[in-house]
Structure formats: structure tokens, C-alpha cells
Amino acid sequence: MSRRLRVAILISGRGSNMDALIEAARAPDFPAEIALVVSNRPEAAGLAKAKAAGIAVAAVDHKIYAGREEFERSLQIVLETHAIDLLCLAGFMRLLTPWFIGQxxxxxxxxxxxxxxxxxxxxxxxxxxxxxxKIHGCTVHFVVPEMDEGPIVAQAAVDVRDSDTPQTLAARVLEQEHLLYPRALRLVASGAVSVVGNRVLGAASAPEPALIVPSSG
Known part of the structure; x- marks a missing residue:
């Protein structure tokens, strides 16, 4: 097996998607390891959970910096110090500048x-x-400067029910997020996909499905 890529997860809160990524990366054949969890909020509950799982953690408090650029340059130093290869945003509630995204x-x-x-x-x-x-769901995508416009790696869908409220729909989508994000990270870390323009190629022929359509039950 080739070297596992080193992944940092960026969070601002409890990090439920972080939990799913950490669990998936415990598999011996997973092509990435969760090497670091970083939060812009020192009090974020996810930091304690990651530390308990034996993962290095860091807090880069955005409130102590004069602006986004100063914050992001400090964040970049932390990531470089830990030799990070890939980033996964998991409830990271900060808008990122084109400079950082370009890195x-x-x-x-x-x-x-x-x-x-x-x-x-x-x-x-x-x-x-x-x-x-009638169909809703979630999307894993590469980050670009334009919000939510990056190349799509994978999507998972759920049926929308007549009885749904925003809360019940959110709960079912979150279940799919926890399945989809590790699968998308596996695709990217293994080199199974490539980006051409605004399209991600290779996901459809990957071993794990890029699209999940569960029954409404």
C-alpha cells in the first residue's frame, strides 16, 4: 500500500462529520489518515473528541487576529507544520479567502x-x-473561491416526504452525509478521480457508489 495521505479536518463545533471521517480512516485499507483536527473556536466540542481519539488537535482562534488574512496565514503555518496533504471542512463556519483556497x-x-x-x-x-x-440530499465538492460552486466529487439523495419538517429532513440528510463524506475522501485520497474543468471524472467507475438513493421507508 502506498503512503496514506495526511488529512486535517477543520471544524467550528461538535464535528459529527468529523466523527464519521475518523471512524472510516481507522480501516487499514483506507488511503488517508486523520492527522490533525483544527478549530477556529478553542471551545469547540469536536476538539476534545478528536483528542480522545488520539488525534493531534489545534485551535487557531480567529477572534485574536486583525482580519481573515492574518488568521489564515497562521492556520496555514499549523497545517504545514503537520505536513498535511488534504483538508476536509466539517462544519467550519468561516469564509475562506481566495489566497487560502489557492494554497x-x-x-x-x-x-x-x-x-x-x-x-x-x-x-x-x-x-x-x-x-x-421530491429529492434532496448532500454533496461533497472541492472548494473554490465561489461559494458552493466547486467540482462535485459525490452526492447522496433522500426522498422528501409529505410529512417532513426541516428538522426531520435534516436528520435524514445528515445520516447520508456521514456515509458520503468518507466515501468521497477515499475516492480523492486514492487518486481514483481527477478534475477536468468543473467536473470530477472517475467517480462513476469507482468501487463505492457516488450516488446513494435510499428508499423513503
Whole structure:
């Protein structure tokens, strides 16, 4: 097996997707290791969970910096010190500058709670219900300077039920996020996919499915 890529997870809170990535990376054949968890909030609950799992943690408190650039340059130093190869955003509640994103071009993933390009931005579940869509879900994509517009690595879908509220829909989508993010990271870390323009090629022929459509039950 070739060298496992070193992954840092960036969080701002409890990090439920972080938990899923850590668990998946425990498999001996997983092509990446979770080497670091970083939060912009020192009090983030996910830091304690990651530390308990034996993973290095760091807090880069955005509030002590004069601006985004100063914060991101400190963050970049931490990532370089830990020899990080890939970044996974998991509830990281900071807008990143084009400079920082450029340092991690095609090496930074995010998970969004909607089937992009639909419902970019916030309040995705409320908007999906208001629009009356029948299929909703989540997307793992590479991060680009434009919000939620990066090349799509993988998507998972759920049926929208007549009885759904934003909370019940969010809960089912979150279940799929926890399955999808590790699969997408495996695809990227193993080199199974490539980016051409705004398309990710190779995911459809990968061993694990890029699209999950569970029954409504």
C-alpha cells in the first residue's frame, strides 16, 4: 500500500462529520489518515473528541487576529507544520479567502447539505421544502473561491416526504452525509478521480457508489 495521505479536518463545533471521517480512516485499507483536527473556536466540542481519539488537535482562534488574512496565514503555518496533504471542512463556519483556497486547490473538500448546484448557501432544508422538491440530499465538492460552486466529487439523495419538517429532513440528510463524506475522501485520497474543468471524472467507475438513493421507508 502506498503512503496514506495526511488529512486535517477543520471544524467550528461538535464535528459529527468529523466523527464519521475518523471512524472510516481507522480501516487499514483506507488511503488517508486523520492527522490533525483544527478549530477556529478553542471551545469547540469536536476538539476534545478528536483528542480522545488520539488525534493531534489545534485551535487557531480567529477572534485574536486583525482580519481573515492574518488568521489564515497562521492556520496555514499549523497545517504545514503537520505536513498535511488534504483538508476536509466539517462544519467550519468561516469564509475562506481566495489566497487560502489557492494554497489548497483540488486538495480541500467540503460537504454541503443539498444536491448542488441547487440550494447553495444556508437554510437548505427549509428552502427545499418550500420549493416542493421530491429529492434532496448532500454533496461533497472541492472548494473554490465561489461559494458552493466547486467540482462535485459525490452526492447522496433522500426522498422528501409529505410529512417532513426541516428538522426531520435534516436528520435524514445528515445520516447520508456521514456515509458520503468518507466515501468521497477515499475516492480523492486514492487518486481514483481527477478534475477536468468543473467536473470530477472517475467517480462513476469507482468501487463505492457516488450516488446513494435510499428508499423513503
Amino acid at each position: 489548497w486547490r483540488e486538495r480541500m473538500l467540503n460537504i454541503h447539505p443539498a444536491l448542488l448546484p441547487a440550494f447553495r448557501g444556508l437554510h437548505t432544508h427549509e428552502r427545499a421544502l418550500a420549493e416542493g422538491v
